[in-house]
Amino acid sequence: MKSVLLIDDDVELGELLKEYLSMEGYELTAVHDGETGLQQALSGNYSLVLLDVMLPKKNGFEVLRELRQKSSIPVIMLTARGESVDRVLGLEHGADDYIPKPYHHHELMARIKALFRRIELSAEEPESASTELKVGELELNPATRTATRAGEELPLTGAEFGVLQCLMENVGDLVDKDSLSMAALGRQLMAYDRSIDMHVSNLRKKLGKRDDDSDWIKTVRSRGYMLVRV
Structure with a gap:
């Protein structure tokens, strides 16, 4: 049980x-x-x-x-x-x-x-889905559930890891909040539910700024988020 x-x-x-x-x-x-x-x-x-x-x-x-x-x-x-x-x-x-x-x-x-x-x-992710993801100095390993920036491990919660993995798998593309909610929480987003917004906000703080002082994650108002290509 x-x-x-x-x-x-x-x-x-x-x-x-x-x-x-x-x-x-x-x-x-x-x-x-x-x-x-x-x-x-x-x-x-x-x-x-x-x-x-x-x-x-x-x-x-x-x-x-x-x-x-x-x-x-x-x-x-x-x-x-x-x-x-x-x-x-x-x-x-x-x-x-x-x-x-x-x-x-x-x-x-x-x-x-x-x-x-x-x-x-x-x-239960298949081996093909366990390939390490890399975007600039960000690296994510689905098999070990670890993510690093410039070799330093990021202290992510399970939900934050799910958000980051989904964004890295779709780097450069808009990801809607429902998709992020399924990846992070295993459920669809409810009305007036700001949980994904908060997880993205926490993730931004942990990622910090890029070398050019820009954000890793771009907000597309009322639609979702995008991890910006390096």
């Missing part, structure tokens, strides 16, 4: 989700404070983390920030509905995806399945 870690101080919710996810073939472990959650997330025993914002001992943003210093495990942030600031902060700190509370279990399950689908597709 695929192992999911829930970090949420709502004990009753943890019991309900454990029962619901088990029926879908997932094993859920629930912990109820940020410090314990961080320790568990770093244990290597889980494939995905569901992380609430409001937590005792360490809040969700603190947990995520410290987690991202050591791990690229996929994280879905659980945010309060209407709190767009929480969603933006979660994505800025390295969350792969988010879902507003209160949510329907079917909606959460769809997000979980989408991220696992992305993980499985990455692992």
